[in-house]
Amino acid sequence: MILKAENITKAYKSSADAFRLKIDDFVIEEGSFTAILGPNGSGKSTFLKVILDLLFADTGHITLMGKSHKNKESRVKLSYLPENFSLPKNFTVREVLQSFAGLKKSPPENLDLRIEELADAFDVNYLDKKVKGLSKGMTQITALMNTFLSDDQFYILDEPFNGLDAVKKKGIMDYIFHLQDKRNISILITTHILSDIDKTCDHLHLIKDGQIIEEASKSELQDQFDTVESFYLHHFENKEPITS
Numbered sequence: 001m002i003l004k005a006e007n008i009t010k011a012y013k014s015s016a017d018a019f020r021l022k023i024d025d026f027v028i029e030e031g032s033f034t035a036i037l038g039p040n041g042s043g044k045s046t047f048l049k050v051i052l053d054l055l056f057a058d059t060g061h062i063t064l065m066g067k068s069h070k071n072k073e074s075r076v077k078l079s080y081l082p083e084n085f086s087l088p089k090n091f092t093v094r095e096v097l098q099s100f101a102g103l104k105k106s107p108p109e110n111l112d113l114r115i116e117e118l119a120d121a122f123d124v125n126y127l128d129k130k131v132k133g134l135s136k137g138m139t140q141i142t143a144l145m146n147t148f149l150s151d152d153q154f155y156i157l158d159e160p161f162n163g164l165d166a167v168k169k170k171g172i173m174d175y176i177f178h179l180q181d182k183r184n185i186s187i188l189i190t191t192h193i194l195s196d197i198d199k200t201c202d203h204l205h206l207i208k209d210g211q212i213i214e215e216a217s218k219s220e221l222q223d224q225f226d227t228v229e230s231f232y233l234h235h236f237e238n239k240e241p242i243t244s
């Protein structure tokens with residue numbers, strides 16, 4: 001088991017709204033590609049930050065790769081791509097990757113070679129371009145390269161395909177599948193692009209108002225629904241008739 005979260009609650013003390021994360025039991029098995037799906041503001045990013053101990057849970061217990069998530073050792077083989085990140089504007093892509101690698105818990109050996117390999121895999125020909133000159137998609141790919149720079153076992157990706165064109169996205173998905181075959185990595189992802197989930201995930205959790213309301217393996221879901229989108233709409237679509 002790569003992740004187990006039990007009896008987690010979290011409320012934002014600074015916030016006037018009544019949002020409260022409440023996750024009773026959440027498990028990710030090794031080698032799984034799991035998605036958390038839910039409406040804006042339902043608590044996806046909050047839960048990811050709680051898993052990573054970037055936000056402190058009010059109650060509960062989380063085990064990451066066999067250790068408490070409070071123990072830094074539990075995160076040595078984990079990479080996280082946040083939804084919002086900022087990269088140093090005056091650095092080139094290569095300099096970003098080189099400097100961030102120095103901060104990693106398990107930095108890659110042969111860094112320069114590794115950067116070239118990733119650039120090949122992600123079809124990046126702008127390693128020596130400055131961040132301030134990158135488009136939105138190019139910046140996202142730089143952050144993804146940084147996430148996959150070291151050989152980790154668990155990748156937590158918050159909206160990883162933001163701003164990517166279909167070809168780039170396919171290239172990155174293929175790279176992830178290749179890592180799953182090669183090293184049995186585990187992935188936890190959030191996204192609003194449901195067609196991406198159809199192509200990738202083997203397990204889905206739906207979250208609403210801070211709580212998991214449904215959980216299914218892809219095969220269970222396919223017994224009842226054609227696509228992840230119809231599964232999602234079945235649970236979230238406002239069924240009130242539109243009246244004028």
Ligand SMILES: Nc1ncnc2c1ncn2[C@@H]1O[C@H](COP(=O)(O)OP(=O)(O)OP(=O)(O)O)[C@@H](O)[C@H]1O
Pocket residue numbers: 012014015017019038039040041042043044045046047083
């Ligand atoms: N730093 C914060 N302080 C106070 N409230 C917050 C903070 N961050 C998030 N919230 C609130 O927590 C709730 C859940 O937010 P969260 O960002 O986890 O949702 P999400 O599912 O990731 O949304 P989206 O799909 O729009 O990215 C929202 O009501 C939001 O307003």
